[in-house]
Amino acid sequence: MLSIHRGLRAVPRIQSYNRAWYSVAPPKSNAARREYLGQLERDGAKALKVIGKRVQQRARLVQQVDHSASDNEQIKIAKTLKELEPVQEAWDEWSRAREAFMQSLPLLDDPDPTMRAMASEEYSSQLATLGNIMSSTFPGLLVPRSRTERCGALLELKAGVGGAEAELFRAELSRTYVRSAQLRGWRVESDSIGESVEIHNDGAYDVFRWESGVHRVQRIPQTESNGRIHTSTVSVICLPLTQEDDSLDLGNILNEKDVRIEVMRSSGAGGQHVNKTESAVRLTHEPTGITVAMQDERSQHRNRAKAWRVLRARLLERALAADIVRRREMRRSVVRTSDRSDKIRTYNFPQDRVTDHRVGLTLSGLETIMNGERLEVLTNALQQAHDMELLDEMAESDELS
Structure with missing residues (x-):
């Protein structure tokens, strides 16, 4: 299985x-x-x-x-x-x-x-x-109603092995998620390079949570002179976005007294604003050691608000994962869980196909999937698998x- x-x-x-x-x-x-x-x-x-x-x-x-x-x-x-x-x-x-x-x-x-x-x-x-x-x-x-049905989604994408080609595919995959959400009529926010995508609509997390994992791409890079196929990877993490007063019956997700707040000057490219004002914000959740640093915006207020959203999303994802582990232990069964380092999907451009290894589903027409038009075929199959597991x-x- x-x-x-x-x-x-x-x-x-x-x-x-x-x-x-x-x-x-x-x-x-x-x-x-x-x-x-x-x-x-x-x-x-x-x-x-x-x-x-x-x-x-x-x-x-x-x-x-x-x-x-x-x-x-x-x-x-x-x-x-x-x-x-x-x-x-x-x-x-x-x-x-x-x-x-x-x-x-x-x-x-x-x-x-x-x-x-x-x-x-x-x-x-x-x-x-x-x-x-x-x-x-x-x-x-x-199948019981999802406890995360009111959650939006925060997608974080990181280029893995493959250098410039991995970074290029990361940007393409980010556009896929943005386009897929827009086709549903959802409100989307993305940073300038597509490493972070926020979808602020109920149900977004339940749709995009299946994207968490390592995505592998196989194709010939534009810089490849000998026509060789290269393999690159992109890591995706999907986190649930909730309102501050929504704990999803998982207890107290975030206590502000447990968070250390630091403000500092921004670093990196950005013109005269960089190193001039203390607009960057870093939050550290001391019980878990989770740290979130934010300097995307010029306003400290906006950076602070976004950092709190990200911290809460990461803590909620952690709580949901722990809840699943507890539920499996109650069933007294040994279930192998997938780590995010596991390859979940392969995008093979020369063969014009996408394969999701978790359900053994292969689809042709890779371009329509990358355009966000048929991504739901993959997510629907994964949701059905999840429903059948709950029935088991x-x-x-x-x-x-």
Whole structure:
């Protein structure tokens, strides 16, 4: 099983980005036809198990409805029944589609060509319905809402191995993220060289968090005279941006008393302003040793505000990572987690393809991805893998309880 960011698993086939098999022509034998459904149910076994248990729970509660019980008990049962209604409806839809699918199988061999054509259409339609329920409806009902759904995103990009070529690709990748966010209508701020990109919209972190890791590019640099392909890397870190009063139920993320504040004169290129005023700000979070220095702006006030945002984002990312570790330990399972030094994606320009190694997904049309137009195909596949992992956790939790 492939490991990806924070222990994410490979996308099961039913969660795949390629659903062409839902609409393929029916095979000739009923055994092969049933195999499509069998594969669907095997890939989504965990989701079916959890949904089935929720349906059984609702059936038991329906039997417990008793006017002789206390009002508090009745209110609690009624509330739970209301919460489980969408699960029951989805299960009923699955059962109806499955029954219709099975009924269409013998009719595919009917001697009447009209009947065969109708059965073939019904077969493909119900198979597509079953696939959509398994890949979208069930996870949508079972996967809990993300605690970071109100977070913006802070992307930090650093050139790795490859010298000037790595730096060039870092700038290109930064533009990819800016363009992808703009296509969603989100507000984006980026520094002059693209090492830092801030996206100030709810949900941005949940979209771009899958970009954290090492991105590898393979191409022929413009300065290469012999036509050799060079390999360079760029490291990306995505941090959650939140409002100051939003702790995401992870405790007190930042206590200002724990932060040492220093102001100093800016350094480096910048004209007369450099070394003239104390506009640069450095914050040090003493409990963790995390340090943030900011001198992008000429105003100390703006540098200070940005430094606090970055410090809070790094502390929040640290808290989220620790929370995930605790959750995995509670499951008593050994899960290999990906360090940021692991290669997560390869951009191969000569072959015009991008491969995300965490889910084994390869896409052609590299230019459209670098333009930000199809980046969501990759992020959607990773989100689906994450959802399926949560379903696995829920199924295992039910087994332990």
